[in-house]
Amino acid sequence: MSTMSTATEYAVAALIVLGALFVLLGSIGLARLPDFLTRLHGPTKATTLGVGALLLASAIFFSTRPDRGVSLHELAILFFLFITAPVTAHLLAKAALHRQAKARDGEQRTTADREKARSAPESPLG
Amino acid sequence: MMRRFFPRPLLSLTVLLLWVVITNAASLGLLLFGGLLALAVPLVTRPFWPDPPRLVRPWPALRFLGIFALDIVTANWRVARLVIGPLHRLSPAFVEVPLDLRDPFVATLLASVVSLTPGTVSIDVDRQRWILLVHALDAPDPQALVREIKDRYEKPLKEIFAC
Numbered sequence: 627m628s629t630m631s632t633a634t635e636y637a638v639a640a641l642i643v644l645g646a647l648f649v650l651l652g653s654i655g656l657a658r659l660p661d662f663l664t665r666l667h668g669p670t671k672a673t674t675l676g677v678g679a680l681l682l683a684s685a686i687f688f689s690t691r692p693d694r695g696v697s698l699h700e701l702a703i704l705f706f707l708f709i710t711a712p713v714t715a716h717l718l719a720k721a722a723l724h725r726q727a728k729a730r731d732g733e734q735r736t737t738a739d740r741e742k743a744r745s746a747p748e749s750p751l752g
Numbered sequence: 753m754m755r756r757f758f759p760r761p762l763l764s765l766t767v768l769l770l771w772v773v774i775t776n777a778a779s780l781g782l783l784l785f786g787g788l789l790a791l792a793v794p795l796v797t798r799p800f801w802p803d804p805p806r807l808v809r810p811w812p813a814l815r816f817l818g819i820f821a822l823d824i825v826t827a828n829w830r831v832a833r834l835v836i837g838p839l840h841r842l843s844p845a846f847v848e849v850p851l852d853l854r855d856p857f858v859a860t861l862l863a864s865v866v867s868l869t870p871g872t873v874s875i876d877v878d879r880q881r882w883i884l885l886v887h888a889l890d891a892p893d894p895q896a897l898v899r900e901i902k903d904r905y906e907k908p909l910k911e912i913f914a915c
Contacts, residue, residue: 648828655835659889663873664844667831667889671870675828698773705770712867712874719875719887 634690638683645679652676662722666715673711678704759798762807764790808914816908823869823904831870834890845891846875849884849898853906855915859884865905872897 652672659665681700688697758764771786807813834842853859856879863874866886876885884901891897 648832651832651835655831658835658839660839661844663887664842664889666873666887667871668835670867670873671828671831671835674824674868674870678824695776698776702770702773705773708868709864712864715867715873716863716875719873723875 631690634686638687641679641683641686645676645681645683648672648676648679663719666719666722670711670715673707677707758791758794760794760801763794763801767793806914807912809912812908813912816912819904819908820865820869827870831889834871842890843892845888845894847886847888847891847894847897849886849901849906851877851882851884851906852902853910853913853915854882855913858909858913858915862905862909865909866901872901 649672652668652670655668655671656665659668681704685697685700689695768786768790771789772783775782775786851859851862853862856877859877859879859882863877863884866872866874866884871889873887874884875887877883878885886897886901888894888897
């Protein structure tokens, strides 16, 4: 720790704060946004820049320690996150669309029924 | 001969790099074992893979990665402002992006890139009509978004994989 230069310490601290800020913003988005599909945008944001900055901070911190070499685990974490996050988002969005489509179909049927019911007594007049 | 032992050179390279990254491989033994994995994994998983597109232009690929990283940062700021600002000003929209590319793998890559840049999530790739369905958090002008996705991401990807 003591060999870590002040500049590196500042960089690591700044990256951790930045990462935490974006994870927080992602959570705020998740809580505030009005419906499912807009809410989906919150977490995707948190995983990219938020976790990205935290991982970068981790990589710098462990790479500048005197007893170890370069720390590259973080790159692997980032890689796996980046190839899995879109899959989750895609599956969630598709599931939501299917449910919505079902709900909309039901709705249309009921409004159609209602209209039929409404127009039925009128038809003898017409 | 090369083709026989390395049916997917790029996959082999990825496996090797991941192995080095995960183990922080410093010793020769670890490196050799990684090489063994890089040889075995593509051979064993060969039946699972669809016909892969060839990465023909590595340098534009690197440039694309750079642009992508920058876009993640700028789009994050934009979406962060949207999220803490007044929500009634948002105009979320479904946007259909007609695709020029015709390769399932590259289409998946494009969809993932769109999902990872904040503000847009790809929902479906229609492989009959080759349309990418995207949900945008705030798209007052859907046509502009379509153009942006096509110019910024689809065009370079088409160039990189020559498809």
